[in-house]
Structures are given as structure tokens and as C-alpha cells.
Amino acid sequence: MYSTGVDTVERLIESTRELLWERGYTGTSPRAILERAGVGQGSMYHHFDGKADLAQAAIERTTQELRTEVGKLFAGPGPALDRITTYLRRERDVLKGCPIGRLTQDPDVVTNPDLRRPVDETFAWLKALLTAVLTDGQNNGELDASLDPAATASTIIAVMQGGYVLARAGNDPAYFDQAMVGVVALLDRARTDAGRAS
Amino acid sequence: MYSTGVDTVERLIESTRELLWERGYTGTSPRAILERAGVGQGSMYHHFDGKADLAQAAIERTTQELRTEVGKLFAGPGPALDRITTYLRRERDVLKGCPIGRLTQDPDVVTNPDLRRPVDETFAWLKALLTAVLTDGQNNGELDASLDPAATASTIIAVMQGGYVLARAGNDPAYFDQAMVGVVALLDRARTDAGRAS
Numbered sequence: 001m002y003s004t005g006v007d008t009v010e011r012l013i014e015s016t017r018e019l020l021w022e023r024g025y026t027g028t029s030p031r032a033i034l035e036r037a038g039v040g041q042g043s044m045y046h047h048f049d050g051k052a053d054l055a056q057a058a059i060e061r062t063t064q065e066l067r068t069e070v071g072k073l074f075a076g077p078g079p080a081l082d083r084i085t086t087y088l089r090r091e092r093d094v095l096k097g098c099p100i101g102r103l104t105q106d107p108d109v110v111t112n113p114d115l116r117r118p119v120d121e122t123f124a125w126l127k128a129l130l131t132a133v134l135t136d137g138q139n140n141g142e143l144d145a146s147l148d149p150a151a152t153a154s155t156i157i158a159v160m161q162g163g164y165v166l167a168r169a170g171n172d173p174a175y176f177d178q179a180m181v182g183v184v185a186l187l188d189r190a191r192t193d194a195g196r197a198s
Numbered sequence: 199m200y201s202t203g204v205d206t207v208e209r210l211i212e213s214t215r216e217l218l219w220e221r222g223y224t225g226t227s228p229r230a231i232l233e234r235a236g237v238g239q240g241s242m243y244h245h246f247d248g249k250a251d252l253a254q255a256a257i258e259r260t261t262q263e264l265r266t267e268v269g270k271l272f273a274g275p276g277p278a279l280d281r282i283t284t285y286l287r288r289e290r291d292v293l294k295g296c297p298i299g300r301l302t303q304d305p306d307v308v309t310n311p312d313l314r315r316p317v318d319e320t321f322a323w324l325k326a327l328l329t330a331v332l333t334d335g336q337n338n339g340e341l342d343a344s345l346d347p348a349a350t351a352s353t354i355i356a357v358m359q360g361g362y363v364l365a366r367a368g369n370d371p372a373y374f375d376q377a378m379v380g381v382v383a384l385l386d387r388a389r390t391d392a393g394r395a396s
Binding site for chain 1: 220221222224225295299300302303304305306308314317318321322345346348349350351352353354355356357358359360361363364366367368369373376377379380381383384385387388
């Protein structure tokens with residue numbers, strides 16, 4: 001079998017992404033990556049320093065995709081809370097967990113600055129995005145001025161991450177959904193009369 | 199070295215609990231358990247069928263302790279939302295994550311019914327407890343009758359679980375705290391005038 005360098009790198013990164021999601025970082029051996037990618041050990045070490053280096057490339061690609069996808073969702077029109085509700089309720093592969101958030105439970109990820117950084121930066125990016133959307137909603141008069149946009153943004157991200165945990169514990173996506181229903185109802189209480197009418 | 203059977207069982211369970219919290223299930227080898235417990239392989243297999251059996255005993259003990267602790271907290275007096283706020287804000291070893299919730303990110307836990315069951319049952323127990331506290335608050339006239347107690351209970355548990363995720367991602371307990379501040383402020387909006395005055 002012959003493959004170009006680009007093909008090899010691509011197959012290694014995609015195989016690592018799949019395995020990180022399925023098995024976590026600690027549960028993924030270099031050998032499993034090689035087998036899934038169908039490349040030899042020499043090829044891997046030609047392009048990457050090892051498992052951590054490859055995982056970093058895989059995590060960075062996953063976070064980049066998530067940013068693109070979520071950024072598009074929030075670029076659309078509509079009242080602030082409606083856009084957030086759409087985001088909270090959009091279909092997800094809930095039982096697989098969040099490909100980013102799940103990594104934080106892995107001790108070998110959180111103790112490795114190169115692996116933790118893209119995870120941390122993605123949550124910081126998401127928090128800044130949600131804070132801006134909530135602030136827009138206040139400036140437009142849809143949302144109560146007493147709402148703390150940054151704390152509320154943290155709560156929204158946390159309830160999603162925790163929703164994945166509950167769904168996996170119960171092996172049922174309905175556990176995720178119910179947590180979203182609850183937070184959407186709480187957020188609705190922060191709508192102004194104008195925000196309710198819109 | 200000589201130890202009684204009770205000592206050996208105890209050391210095996212406690213060592214497994216520590217390792218599950220530090221390294222997760224997939225990241226914990228039978229050998230690491232034996233080393234930490236200071237017992238031989240024969241002793242372990244005399245008392246337990248293997249790693250999964252031992253992990254089940256460890257998880258069941260951890261969930262039992264958590265239920266006792268949380269049950270005590272909610273047995274105290276006070277308005278419903280004040281008790282929930284105290285629960286959300288009590289000190290925790292946040293950066294270590296939730297010893298129960300973290301397990302759901304481990305593929306070898308969620309695919310093993312014996313290991314997933316105690317985790318699932320603990321969340322179901324906690325949800326029933328919080329639902330009852332919120333319902334009490336409504337019956338006492340502290341909380342708005344339009345609040346959905348079960349969905350809100352799910353949201354509260356999810357925001358805590360997600361708070362651990364954010365804290366670990368940022369390596370900073372303040373990320374957990376901010377998510378709690380946000381949900382407490384949202385819950386406060388569901389207080390009735392009587393609930394606000396109390």
C-alpha cells in the first residue's frame with residue numbers, strides 16, 4: 001500500500017479524533033490509532049512526535065469545527081433568547097457526549113498544557129459569544145437589564161455539558177433534553193414584556 | 199505482612215475509589231490497585247472477580263456516601279431555594295471533578311450495566327430529592343407555581359456537573375463558581391413576593 005504524506009497525516013488525525021471521542025485520550029493507544037488509520041509506526045513518527053502531538057492536532061481540528069458550526073448558528077437573525085434556545089435544543093449526538101467537554105475528565109489531558117489549552121480556549125470563546133448575544137438582547141430591550149450576561153453564559157454552557165453527563169449516566173438523550181427545557185424556562189423569566197411580545 | 203480479610207477488602211475498595219477519582223476507570227490498571235492497596239493478586243481475586251467487580255463495590259460506596267452527605271444537607275430547615283443555593287455553593291474539591299459524574303465519560307463504565315447502574319440511580323435519587331424540595335417551595339408559596347420542578351431539578355444537577363467540566367477545562371474553580379452564580383440568579387427570578395420577603 002502506498003499513500004502520500006497528506007493522506008497519511010489526514011488519516012492519522014481523523015482516526016485520532018474518532019478514537020478520542022469513542023475511547024478518550026487515556027483509553028486510546030498509539031497502536032489503536034495506527035490500526036484505524038492503516039498506517040505504519042514509522043509513518044506516524046515521521047509526521048508526529050507521538051500520541052500527545054497527534055491528539056493536539058486532532059483536538060485543535062475538532063475545536064475549530066465546533067467554532068465554525070456554532071459561529072454560523074449565532075450569525076443568524078432573531079431575538080437573543082430565541083437563538084440561544086435553538087442552540088440548546090438543536091439535535092446532537094447526545095449519548096456520545098461533547099467531543100470537547102469529555103476531554104476534561106481525562107487526567108492525562110488536563111495535566112498536559114498543550115492538550116488542555118484548546119479545550120479551555122474553546123469554552124472561553126463560547127462564553128464570550130454567549131455573553132455578547134445576551135448583552136445584545138439587553139441592549140435591544142428583550143432581556144432584563146439585571147441579568148448578568150457573563151454568569152448566565154457560564155450557566156448555559158455548564159447546563160449543556162452537564163446534560164451530556166446525565167444523558168450518558170441514564171443512557172437516554174431525554175435526560176439532556178429535560179435539563180435544556182428547565183434552563184430555557186428559567187431564561188424565559190428574564191425576558192422583558194417587549195421580549196415576550198417579539 | 200499479614201492482614202485480615204476485612205482489612206484487605208477495605209484497602210482494595212479504598213484504593214480503587216482513589217484511583218477511579220484520580221485516573222478514571224480505563225486509566226486504572228488492576229496492578230495499580232494492588233500496588234496502592236499493598237495486597238497481592240491472589241488476595242484480590244480471593245475477594246473480587248476482577249477490576250470491574252472491585253470498581254462496582256467502590257462506586258457503590260462512593261454513591262452511598264454522597265447520598266448520606268447530600269441527604270443531611272437537605273434535611274435541614276429553611277426555604278427551598280436557600281437550601282438549594284447552599285447546596286450549589288458549598289465548598290467542593292472542584293478541580294478533581296465529581297467522583298460520580300466523571301465516570302460517565304468513561305466508555306468502559308457506561309457500556310457496563312453493573313457500573314453504570316449506581317451512577318444512574320444516584321442522579322435519579324438526587325433529581326427526586328431536588329424535585330421534592332422545589333415542590334415544597336411551591337406548596338409553601340415561596341416559588342412560582344409555573345416552575346416545572348422536575349425539569350428545574352434536572353437543570354440544577356446539569357449545571358453542577360457542567361461546572362466541574364468548565365473548572366477542569368480552565369484549571370480554575372472560579373469557572374464552577376460563576377456557573378453557580380448564574381443559575382442561582384435565574385432561580386431567584388422564580389421566587390414569589392412572599393418567597394423574596396422570607
